Amino acid sequence: MKMSIKAPKGTRDILPDEIHKWHYVEEKFSEICKRFGYREIRIPVFEHTELFERGVGDTTDIVQKEMYTFFDKGGRSITLRPEGTAGVARSYIENGMASWPQPVKLFYNITAYRYENVQKGRYREFHQLGVELFGSAKPDADVEVISLLYLFLESVGIRGLSLNLNSIGCPSCRAEYNRILKAFIEPKLERLCEDCKNRYQRNPLRILDCKEQGCINELQGIPYLLDHICDDCAEHFEKVKEKLTAMGIPFTVDKKIVRGLDYYNRTVFEFVSKNIGSQGTVCGGGRYDGLIESVGGSPTPGIGFALGIERLLLEMDSQGINVPLPPSPDIFVGVIGDKANLFAENLALKLRAGGITCHKDIMERSVSAQMKYANKLNARFVVIIGDNEVESGKVELKDMSTGETRMINIDTLQDRLKKFKQVNS
RNA sequence: GUGGGUGUAGCUCAGUUGGUUAGAGCGCCAGAUUGUGGCUCUGGAGGCCGUGGGUUCAACUCCCACCAUUCACCCCA
Known part of the structure; x- marks a missing residue:
């Protein structure tokens, strides 16, 4: 190690x-x-x-x-x-x-x-x-x-x-019971375990709890507090x-x-x-x-x-009780290139401010690697932001569960995700 | 405090009567696929074999001690 x-x-x-x-x-x-x-x-x-x-x-x-x-x-x-x-x-x-x-x-x-x-x-x-x-x-x-x-x-x-x-x-019935209990145990005390001998002095009630087989045998018929x-x-x-x-x-x-x-x-x-x-x-x-x-x-x-x-x-x-899993991320925002990166960062921040759970690439990895990562995160949707998207204002929104994609305006992304969340919650 | 089990990669575990350079699966990273996941394939990183001592030509392997961990006693949530 x-x-x-x-x-x-x-x-x-x-x-x-x-x-x-x-x-x-x-x-x-x-x-x-x-x-x-x-x-x-x-x-x-x-x-x-x-x-x-x-x-x-x-x-x-x-x-x-x-x-x-x-x-x-x-x-x-x-x-x-x-x-x-x-x-x-x-x-x-x-x-x-x-x-x-x-x-x-x-x-x-x-x-x-x-x-x-x-x-x-x-x-x-x-x-x-x-x-x-x-x-x-x-x-x-x-x-x-x-x-x-x-x-x-x-x-x-x-x-x-x-x-x-x-x-x-x-306390008052316990004092009374302690006398009864001690009277019952006293003649057998020598044959009990060390712990029980201690308990006899300090807190005789606890003798009831002893798991030693010897003590259990010895104390057959012991009076219970509940009966007194x-x-x-x-x-x-x-x-x-x-x-x-x-x-x-x-x-x-x-x-x-x-x-x-x-x-x-x-x-x-x-x-x-x-x-x-x-x-x-x-x-x-x-x-x-x-x-x-x-x-x-x-x-x-x-x-x-x-x-x-x-x-x-x-x-x-x-008991095999299933606890509901936490919700998956709503979206993963992938990035290609330096120019698009800042744009994507702003987009992600806006989505997060608007209540969307959003991951954004911060590893500068290949698109393929980003997709693999998004898949492992179990993200519901993915968009990839590159120069094309920045220029056109449109993104391909991919539904990770079906694999389907759809071209949409970036301005409408947040509303779409929100509506999707409402329907699926 | 006492007794038993177990310590090999991040995880789950192989490792022959002691014999060269310690393995697999999963996971991780990269590539196949220079802008799109799952399946598949290829490669890579990652080990003081719990620690220290002993036996031996040679120890992951045998012995001892310690440490950690786990189960149990006691007691309790």
């Missing part, structure tokens, strides 16, 4: 040939969000490290080992955002959104950064589409957010993802399920999902695929009623989700 500098591990270029897929899902997402009354927010790529320690939770893997953290030249500890919710919550507080009409409904399209080993569907720089809804603690909010996600996935053509749903209760949540939480969850069912949104209750971020409470959910490798979670989210408070605001309920664009695109590929 001559070029020895490569993109850092876990990052990649999104090249022109695939950018239309990104635009497609990003535009669809924006459109659906707006239809639900959400407005876009843009937040910084980096924040004070403390925001994530408090917001995401310092027992989480993300904070413990996955953050891109550095000191800036002013000696501040700065972290590249590992997700979007904490930053949006910070912005909510900082900009006094509590005094906006409630609820506050936001969406975003961000990059995020986590220092992890790379594998299919997982990168160190990745892209998320997300929604955050602040101010409503009602089941209706949960349902609105989930239905937005559902409609979005449907609108890009995705079928057959499973929506998994769970409730992980509130308080009456209020249970009622909330029941209403969410009822409404989803009534709206025809299929889901399955999965008592094992706990979500890896500390800020979640009550409803948690994810859309999971079986076809895109072991990182099958296309999007995940949940309610986070304690988050705003834990990063310094007054108590404010909230719920949201984040969707991995890379994984969404993998899933769309695996």
Whole structure:
């Protein structure tokens, strides 16, 4: 390799040939969000490290080992955002959104950064589409957010993802459950894996998530949080399920999902695929009623989700979903000779100013080579400008799909192309 | 952090038990066609064979280390 500098591990270029897929899902997402009354927010790529320690939770893997953290030249500890919710919550507080009409409904399209080993569907720089809804603690909010996600996935053509749903209760029922859980695990603790022994101390809930066969065997009959949540939480969850069912949104209750971020409470959910490798979670989210408070605001309920664009695109590929290709250039303007060149340049500029997508030769190649190039560009029409054309004011307009040509006045070229575009759009 | 797979041209890949000057297809450039694309044909550019060390008369080929990449564990989007 001559070029020895490569993109850092876990990052990649999104090249022109695939950018239309990104635009497609990003535009669809924006459109659906707006239809639900959400407005876009843009937040910084980096924040004070403390925001994530408090917001995401310092027992989480993300904070413990996955953050891109550095000191800036002013000696501040700065972290590249590992997700979007904490930053949006910070912005909510900082900009006094509590005094906006409630609820506050936001969406975003961000990059995020986590220092992890790379594998299919997982990168160190990745892209998320997300929604955050602040101010409503009602089941209706949960349902609105989930239905937005559902409609979005449907609108890009995705079928057959499973929506998994769970409730992980509130801090008070979780404290109660932790006692029950610890009592159940305590006698078996010696036989569990190292990770689980750690989890037992730090965050016993996560033991439910363990994939070690030994632990799974050992923990047969483990009590699930869902079976021990308080009456209020249970009622909330029941209403969410009822409404989803009534709206025809299929889901399955999965008592094992706990979500890896500390800020979640009550409803948690994810859309999971079986076809895109072991990182099958296309999007995940949940309610986070304690988050705003834990990063310094007054108590404010909230719920949201984040969707991995890379994984969404993998899933769309695996389902063979066709994304419309970007439109071809309207015309290629070829050139013969120096005198005609300036004329052609002016013509091209006029066409472009008039809204026509136009390529012009800037290689001084042979006509034959220019035609080959125009063909590769998939240009709809070609004109060649030489001394004849400059003198006569007429050009041969060639339709590249049929090969037919037609002599026309240069003055009428722009109108013809515009009309053609209208008819064919 | 741990384990497995893979590193040869821009891309996809051949390369014999180790044996002269490392190949194909696609792509790129030019010409056949001195003012008109697609098909065809001809030619050209493009390689530290991932890097470093070792074995050998001889290494793309065998051995070791490192690096990169990929899949998986963990965890998550």
